[in-house]
Amino acid sequence: MRNRKGGFGDFPDSNKEACPVEFTLDVIGGKWKGILIYHLMDGTKRFNEFRRICPGITQRMLTLQLRELEEDGVIHREVYHQVPPKVEYSLTPFGQTLGPIINLMRIWGEEYQTKQLSAESCPVETDIQL
Amino acid sequence: MRNRKGGFGDFPDSNKEACPVEFTLDVIGGKWKGILIYHLMDGTKRFNEFRRICPGITQRMLTLQLRELEEDGVIHREVYHQVPPKVEYSLTPFGQTLGPIINLMRIWGEEYQTKQLSAESCPVETDIQL
DNA sequence: CGGGATCCCAAAAGATACTG
DNA sequence: CAGTATCTTTTGGGATCCCG
Numbered sequence: 001m002r003n004r005k006g007g008f009g010d011f012p013d014s015n016k017e018a019c020p021v022e023f024t025l026d027v028i029g030g031k032w033k034g035i036l037i038y039h040l041m042d043g044t045k046r047f048n049e050f051r052r053i054c055p056g057i058t059q060r061m062l063t064l065q066l067r068e069l070e071e072d073g074v075i076h077r078e079v080y081h082q083v084p085p086k087v088e089y090s091l092t093p094f095g096q097t098l099g100p101i102i103n104l105m106r107i108w109g110e111e112y113q114t115k116q117l118s119a120e121s122c123p124v125e126t127d128i129q130l
Numbered sequence: 131m132r133n134r135k136g137g138f139g140d141f142p143d144s145n146k147e148a149c150p151v152e153f154t155l156d157v158i159g160g161k162w163k164g165i166l167i168y169h170l171m172d173g174t175k176r177f178n179e180f181r182r183i184c185p186g187i188t189q190r191m192l193t194l195q196l197r198e199l200e201e202d203g204v205i206h207r208e209v210y211h212q213v214p215p216k217v218e219y220s221l222t223p224f225g226q227t228l229g230p231i232i233n234l235m236r237i238w239g240e241e242y243q244t245k246q247l248s249a250e251s252c253p254v255e256t257d258i259q260l
Numbered sequence: 261c262g263g264g265a266t267c268c269c270a271a272a273a274g275a276t277a278c279t280g
Numbered sequence: 281c282a283g284t285a286t287c288t289t290t291t292g293g294g295a296t297c298c299c300g
Contacts, residue, residue: 020239021168021232029159031273038151047282058274063283084281085280094242101238102151104231109150112227161292177262188294193263214261215300 027072028098032057032065038102040075044090157202158228162187162195168232174220
């Protein structure tokens with residue numbers, strides 16, 4: 001992922017206009033990006049709000065992921081020059097076009113999160129219905 | 131990613147039933163997984179077929195990604211015991227439920243692959259319509 | 261043909277400390 | 281509050297050789 005930053009210059013020629021699925025995953029496929037976009041879908045968020053929502057993420061990773069999303073034009077970063085500082089993140093119109101995908105991923109996740117786990121905990125075939 | 135293999139035992143308690151988006155990304159978010167699933171959507175594939183379709187992937191990565199998809203119950207691995215060996219990969223019914231997501235990602239990718247690139251090449255705001 | 265095993269390097273990510 | 285900088289650890293992933 002993240003390997004198109006320079007603008008495809010590094011690809012020989014094979015996958016210049018690579019698989020569109022790959023392109024999409026490159027935008028939302030980062031470990032936290034989907035979640036960040038997801039939470040931005042119901043409104044503007046601040047830096048420490050994200051840290052509260054995603055307890056697992058470190059501030060460094062949060063910064064990096066937000067920066068990449070910003071570079072990709074998915075989110076907007078609004079800085080208020082005041083003390084204490086205030087920065088608000090929001091989806092750009094472009095970022096909002098990702099909404100349907102994120103929503104579908106949420107629905108699928110809700111649907112199969114439990115079923116998949118039960119399936120995984122059964123190493124062999126079972127007659128317990130999934 | 132991939133950190134739920136043991137069945138959530140490693141999570142303290144916070145995100146046991148984590149964000150469903152995160153769950154979904156965990157299944158399809160690997161570097162090549164989306165593409166592999168995508169190509170399996172139009173039929174069974176063999177190992178070296180994938181290597182031809184995705185020239186960038188090494189056999190090691192291909193093996194690993196296929197194994198993970200298999201462990202997640204997304205794909206089925208059919209081994210024909212013969213010489214030369216033959217192994218066919220296909221989507222399980224479970225894996226096919228991912229179809230709509232992959233399709234949406236493909237459509238989005240096709241739609242924005244070009245536009246996004248033009249946007250990225252413009253460091254400042256422009257009146258060239260995206 | 262379809263991998264497995266091993267080695268090794270590079271990139272990703274965590275921890276900690278510091279700052280405008 | 282919202283980060284940066286630096287360091288260390290972990291992981292990803294390429295190269296190579298081998299096997300059934």
